[in-house]
Amino acid sequence: MRFGMGYGAWTGGHHSRRGHHGMGEDGEGRRGRRRVFDGGELRLVLLRLIADQPRHGYDLIRAIEERTGGAYAPSPGVIYPTLTLLDDMGLIGEQQSEGAKKLFAVTPAGEAHLAERTDEIDGLFARLDALGEHRARTEGGSIRRAMGNLRQVLVNRMSEGDVDEDRLHAIVQVIDEAAQKIERLK
Template identity: 60%
Template sequence: MGRRSGGWGPFHFEFDDNGFRGRHGGGRARRRMFESGELRLVLLKLIADEPRHGYDLIRAIEELTGGEYAPSPGVVYPTLTLLQDMGLIEEATGEGPRKPFQVTDEGRAHLDEKADEIEALLDRLKDIAPRNPTAAERRSAGASRT
């Protein structure tokens, strides 16, 4: 219980018992999007949905978050190598310089074991997306102001 703070230079970070709460000093607050192993699960799930290469995966995550977050190639490509080393994905046949990955049988079994965790991760990513109210919600909000 309680608060603790830290930071460097002109930035001041505040934390509470639930983790990161904000940054003061301008700019957007940044925090780690994925904990250990979570990006692996998201990438594996996206590859299981359809064979993809690294750039496709970055764009798919960006779409899930409504453009609010896109993982860097510097984290995606090493994670793909790790998934390949673990035997969870393999290169699919493809044309051109970019080789898509596809999930292996072992990868599908891993996804089945982690289905609840993956669902929660995907929900969390979708929750990051800015919410665009529907036309009915905009009309309702406008009517309540008059």
């Protein structure tokens, strides 16, 4: 599904190797997110990133992951075949580089291909940015910190030997009240 349809429209599916911190090779994460890009869209994103500066495959994965705040990172199993296809299409070419990693740069044909699709590419990058903004809103550091604090207090309190049934019920009541208050926030 198209990313622009909203977060709820592209959730639901199966698991990936990336676990709960991001998305796997086809954009699917722990909560079963569907593909962020189809193959043609990913080719355009990679081509644009390579046009910005010559890159290695891993650099491309990192660039996408950073742009989305860690919400999406295509796997090497998708990136490298896509790079091979872009190379076969004559849109990118290998440059001299140090070490074993292949460094790719855009060709004149690749530049022309990008120029023909400027609006589409801008939309794809807007989707990446929106994914990162969504993650920042929903998985913000201050909320994670507060949840971690609550967890640690509970672990500490429950490990003490003096937690009787009344104290346990009081703790549960405080947590339930907090959940209800959060639910009612507008």
